[in-house]
Amino acid sequence: QQQVKQSPQSLIVQKGGISIINCAYENTAFDYFPWYQQFPGKGPALLIAIRPDVSEKKEGRFTISFNKSAKQFSLHIMDSQPGDSATYFCAASTSGTYKYIFGTGTRLKVLA
Amino acid sequence: DAGITQSPRHKVTETGTPVTLRCHQTENHRYMYWYRQDPGHGLRLIHYSYGVKDTDKGEVSDGYSVSRSKTEDFLLTLESATSSQTSVYFCAISQGGVPYEQYFGPGTRLTVT
Numbered sequence: 001q002q003q004v005k006q007s008p009q010s011l012i013v014q015k016g017g018i019s020i021i022n023c024a025y026e027n028t029a030f031d032y033f034p035w036y037q038q039f040p041g042k043g044p045a046l047l048i049a050i051r052p053d054v055s056e057k058k059e060g061r062f063t064i065s066f067n068k069s070a071k072q073f074s075l076h077i078m079d080s081q082p083g084d085s086a087t088y089f090c091a092a093s094t095s096g097t098y099k100y101i102f103g104t105g106t107r108l109k110v111l112a
Numbered sequence: 113d114a115g116i117t118q119s120p121r122h123k124v125t126e127t128g129t130p131v132t133l134r135c136h137q138t139e140n141h142r143y144m145y146w147y148r149q150d151p152g153h154g155l156r157l158i159h160y161s162y163g164v165k166d167t168d169k170g171e172v173s174d175g176y177s178v179s180r181s182k183t184e185d186f187l188l189t190l191e192s193a194t195s196s197q198t199s200v201y202f203c204a205i206s207q208g209g210v211p212y213e214q215y216f217g218p219g220t221r222l223t224v225t
Contacts, residue, residue, distance in 0.1 A: 041219075043202055
């Protein structure tokens with residue numbers, strides 16, 4: 001019940017296309033859902049996050065869509081660029097625990 | 113990397129030897145975490161700290177111990193390193209509250225031969 005399932009494992013997108021990464025969870029106590037971006041040799045960096053009281057959050061080309069009833073959330077990268085090529089992790093947390101459960105990651109490659 | 117340093121950045125050690133990794137923060141954040149990252153497993157929590165001398169286990173704590181004697185430092189010790197502990201180790205910090213973002217350090221690549 002503590003798992004966060006992330007798909008796909010890898011993704012190849014053409015420059016200018018839309019990249020979509022999906023995550024699903026079981027624990028309905030989760031109430032904070034961040035996405036992290038990691039470049040090779042670097043630590044993960046917080047990209048965008050959402051709480052379940054909203055269904056969508058947008059920051060620039062990055063959008064989180066949240067479906068509470070389906071217990072799913074997804075990251076959309078609009079107008080994908082080669083510089084977006086990285087590994088993306090979703091995570092989930094419950095208020096008061098201060099601990100994250102991470103998905104297994106998606107390696108995105110954007111072709112020029 | 114949000115005022116977080118990890119040392120060493122790379123280490124090769126032999127099976128059975130003790131190893132200590134250090135995480136140092138300049139942000140005065142209350143919470144500190146140790147994760148390991150392995151292909152196909154994402155990031156898994158080893159131990160975390162919610163204050164000086166206050167620590168708790170994560171999901172993969174066997175074979176690891178931690179200590180936090182100062183707010184700024186969080187040490188991860190492999191008592192007797194094994195090849196299965198070859199991994200990239202990340203430290204993270206959080207000031208808690210809502211929202212409680214975690215910020216990650218640059219990582220330590222550990223190879224146990």
